[in-house]
Amino acid sequence: MKVCIVYDSKRGSTERVARAMEMALRERGFEARAWNAGQNPDVDDCDLVVIGAPIYYERPLPGIGRFIASKNGLKGKKVAVFILCIADRFGKLGRRYTERRYLRMMTEPIKGRIIAARVFDGWILGENEGTIDEARGWIMRVVEAFEDGRGLGIEHPG
Numbered sequence: 001m002k003v004c005i006v007y008d009s010k011r012g013s014t015e016r017v018a019r020a021m022e023m024a025l026r027e028r029g030f031e032a033r034a035w036n037a038g039q040n041p042d043v044d045d046c047d048l049v050v051i052g053a054p055i056y057y058e059r060p061l062p063g064i065g066r067f068i069a070s071k072n073g074l075k076g077k078k079v080a081v082f083i084l085c086i087a088d089r090f091g092k093l094g095r096r097y098t099e100r101r102y103l104r105m106m107t108e109p110i111k112g113r114i115i116a117a118r119v120f121d122g123w124i125l126g127e128n129e130g131t132i133d134e135a136r137g138w139i140m141r142v143v144e145a146f147e148d149g150r151g152l153g154i155e156h157p158g
């Protein structure tokens with residue numbers, strides 16, 4: 001099975017998370033590759049496409065939307081989506097907000113089948129090691145769900 005991770009990132013944290021996922025998958029023997037959305041990778045032969053972006057000024061970085069649009073909404077693909085942001089830190093309201101606004105902006109243009117969506121706690125200065133651990137764990141559970149034909153639903157930090 002081949003997993004393609006496509007991300008956008010301005011200050012590097014989303015790239016770091018995408019690379020951690022790529023490495024975790026490869027360690028377990030999966031074929032996995034991470035690309036910046038600007039490279040516009042061909043994902044036709046990918047079984048699972050993982051899409052990730054950070055939130056800036058209330059919206060995902062636009063490179064990821066351009067990528068999704070350029071692939072006809074990833075129609076016919078199984079897709080997992082993740083975002084990095086900080087709004088999730090603000091209790092129940094923050095969690096609801098990240099789902100209803102941020103994740104929705106990621107998922108709405110996708111025409112493929114979304115099997116998992118995940119909010120990660122981002123960072124501005126100083127890597128968030130907890131996020132890296134959670135990313136490694138999440139991607140393995142996503143792949144298991146894919147193999148079992150299940151969906152994982154929406155998950156938040158912690």
Ligand SMILES: Cc1cc2nc3c(=O)[nH]c(=O)nc-3n(C[C@H](O)[C@H](O)[C@H](O)COP(=O)(O)O)c2cc1C
Nearest residue numbers: 009010011012013014054057058085086087122123
């Ligand atoms: C200028 C700026 C604006 C941001 N705007 C938001 C925002 O509107 N909502 C939010 O939850 N996080 C916001 N963040 C937090 C980022 O999403 C977080 O730092 C993320 O990890 C950055 O990803 P990157 O390093 O891949 O660019 C902002 C961060 C910066 C520096």
